[in-house]
Amino acid sequence: MARSSHNADPAARGRAARSNRPGRFESEDRNVFHDGWDLEEELPPLRTEVSVERPRKVITRNTSPDIGFDRSINPYRGCEHGCIYCFARPSHAYLGLSPGLDFETRLVARPGAAEVLDRELRAKTYRPAVIAIGTNTDPYQPIEREYRAMRQILEVLHAFRHPVAVVTKGTLIERDADILGEMGRMGLARVGISVTTLDPVVSRAMEPRVPAPERRLRTIERLTAAGCPVRIMVSPVVPALTDHEAEAILARGAEAGAVAASWIMLRLPREVSPLFREWVEAEFPDRAKRIMGRVRELHGGQDYDPEWGKRMTGEGPFAELFAHRFAIATKRLGLARDLPPLRTDLFRPPPRAGDQLSLF
Known part of the structure; x- marks a missing residue:
């Protein structure tokens, strides 16, 4: 498999995006090009910048029929993990920033989110x-180590006995195994760990600041040992690049202690599509046409089809074959089961200082 190390932006070493393409709301375009001058020194690498947001509310509602929850929380905007395939990249356009390199380097932390969450959970309605x-x-991207927004949110949810489902690629989640383990044993928490590939070279190219695949498998072991049920997530599946690894990923996940599994096919909404094409042509030039050709087969001849019921899995022979392979592998490994619903009957706002205690 031929792989190139070229990056369109010379300062973007260690990042997945090749450029800082403007978002769909911007009136100006920006392009990196060689102006003919030879620099004696290379440009310094892009550094991560973090701004702080004080949110007025933190629980976001959705009505999507494709996902099994109606509310979520985002402790951060943007993600230093920098996965080139991330479907969240277009959300950076709403901030007036690029879904490209800005998404990976210009982040927003919400360290006050836990206080707001406490207030929202106490609402009588x-x-x-x-x-x-x-x-x-x-x-659990790297800046969580400093800002601890996720840890604080979990502490609130634990105090309220509120159910939570966490998805991550970050091994920093092990720090919170004390809370997640106890909540898991109470039927209040579960975690999904995403492993896209077992190949460290492919992983470093696609998701440059994510812990290595082997390290994520150890995280499954540690969370399971703490008492929190873990689902191994083969997502996204990149056709003609990582799809052949599905059975091996599932086997390693089961060995690590995962109790269930899921998958999502690669999807390239809005600005993600040109960023991904730019990346795959630079990193894997020998198979770029094959990868994109397979992607378009899955989405009716387009890079992406947002239609409900299709966007997560794609359609056609390749999607059907992959789903069949996945079903066979999960059944053989004991991962083909639905986990019981998380409990809501334990929910109870904890007393605050000065509150009158109930006699019952």
Whole structure:
């Protein structure tokens, strides 16, 4: 498999995006090009910049029929993990920033989110249901080590006995195994760990600041040992690049202690499509046409089809064959099962200082 190390932006070493393409709301375009001058020194690498947002509300609602939850929380905007395939990249356009390199380097932290969450959960009209975290950007990306927004949110959910489902590629989640383990044993928490490939070279190219695949498998072991059920997520499946690894990923996940599995086919909404094409042509020039050809087969001849019921899996012979392979592998490995619903009957706002205690 031929792979190139070329990057369109000379300062973007260690990042997945090849450029800083403007978002769909911008009136100006920006392009990196060689102006003919030979620099004696290379440009310094792009550094991560973090701004702080004080949110007025943190629980986001959705009505999508493709996903099994109606509310979520995003502790961060943008993601330093920098996965080139990330479907959340277009959300950076709403901030007036590029879904390209800006998404990976100009981040927004929400360290006050836990206080706002506490207030929202205490509303008399609030009714508990599973809160999903990590379904947009990763709550355990590197800046969580400093800002601890996710840890604080978990502490609130734990105090309220509120159910939570977490999705991540970040091994920093092991720090919170104390909370997630106890909540898991109570039927209040579960975690999905995404492993896209077992090949460290492909992983470093696609998701440059994500812990190595082997390291993520150890995270499954540690969360399971703590008492939190873990689902191995083969997502996204990149056709003609990682799809052949599905059975091996599932086997390693089961060995690590995962109790269930899921998959999502690669999807390239809005600005993700040109960014991904730019990346795959630079990193894997020998198979770029094959990869994109297969992607278009899955989505009716387009890079992406947003239609409900199809966008997560694609359609056609390749999608059907992959789904069949996945079903056979998960059945053989004991991963083909639906986990019981997380509990909502334990929900109870904890007393605050000065509150009158109930006699019952």
